[in-house]
Amino acid sequence: MAVAASPVPAFGAVLFRLFAIQAGWNYERMMGVGFGYAAEPMLRGLPGGRAGDRYREALARESRFFNAHPYLAGLAVGAAARAEVDGESPEKIERLRAALCGPLGSLGDRLIWAGWLPACAAIALMLVAFGARAWAVVVFLVLYNLVHVWLRIWGLRAGWREGLHVAGALAAQGLRRGSETVGPLAGLLVGAALPIAFAWQLRGEPWEAVGAGAGGAIVLAGVVRLAAPRANGMALAALLLGATSVCGLLWPW
């Protein structure tokens, strides 16, 4: 009970290390080594300390394969370290780590990569277009990282608090509501930002140029849609720009 109420041990050190959880990312253990690196300060309190068998066994276990969204990995780090401190069996801890990979990955991808990040980028683009200049970037970084850093802190604390029962934290109403809301919000903002960014670039140019630009953008998007997944937008954009370059360098038109 005393452990249940206790704060995360070495909270600052663990949080700091969580920011580098993917530094040693590799195809064998994915972020597993980073997981062990982040959890290590919490394991120092195990009986016997750093020289003890419990510490070494726990660190070896926590450095095995793991993959999830990096911002939410703290939830698993906190939960697994707590289970180690609580003396849970190695089988249970390994099952916990394996069980968290999928949900933390898909929730983070939906919430951040396909939601909050494009939403913040769209806001920044509109601010640049409307003349906010460098403030647009400040707003982007502050808005984005408010959620990013909060997720890391909340995840670590919730993981440590819940231990093996951490699945309940994933069902938190705020998290669920956030993942439902952020997609439509990002869709609206990205949709609005695209024509505004276009207008910002070609404002004041002749209508023929504006029409050619709009037509080119729509055709390119359509061609990428038809060509996907064999080709992506980046490749077709390079093709368009390459062809324009060859023509522009060779012929006066």
Next chain:
Amino acid sequence: MSPLEAGAAVAVGTLVGLDLVSVPQMMFSRPIVAGLLGGAVVGQPLAGLAVGALLELFAMETLPVGAVRYPDWGPGSVAAGALAGAEAGGRSPAGLLAVVLVVLGTAWLGGWLMHVMRRANVASVAAWRVALDAGDARAVRRIQLEGLARDAGRAAVLTVLTLAAGQVLAGAFVSGWQAGELIARVAVVAATVGVGIWSGWRLFGQGAPAQWFVTGLGAGALVAVLWL
């Protein structure tokens, strides 16, 4: 651009490249931020921001998901911002077209180098396997540090390549461009916004977000028409 400015751009590009995956993932590696930083290195942050905002539309296609190979826009955007700020062709439409082409190439190369780096990280794990499996904290720390060092090297190489290739190609484009300047500008805008539209559709074209995306497009188009 002076050697000192180029060196500073490489240093910033290296830090920005680390941000993509290794540390701290606070999105300094997004082109809109990286471009501004690149421009700031040569004392022209807004010129860098203008290029970065365009490249940001390309980056919307990138989902940095786990084991997927994805382009790295950060170091190239720093270099592009610095080139634009230093007036190395980045502010003329033909020069901008050249710089954008170079960044497309180095962003792709960055993704490929990341794949190479991750394979090298596997070799680190293999080299330290016995110590790792024995719970040796030094092995854990060593693998993390080796990964960081490789990523820093990767980002530095990307920044240097973009600076060098961008400088040469932008110079050639500015001096050799035969067509109207507006054509280069329209092509860049069509390419970036076209990729942005596709990315938006791919992310939000299904389910509940689809109607919001279309609504946003409509509202944005209305604002754009009034503004144009």
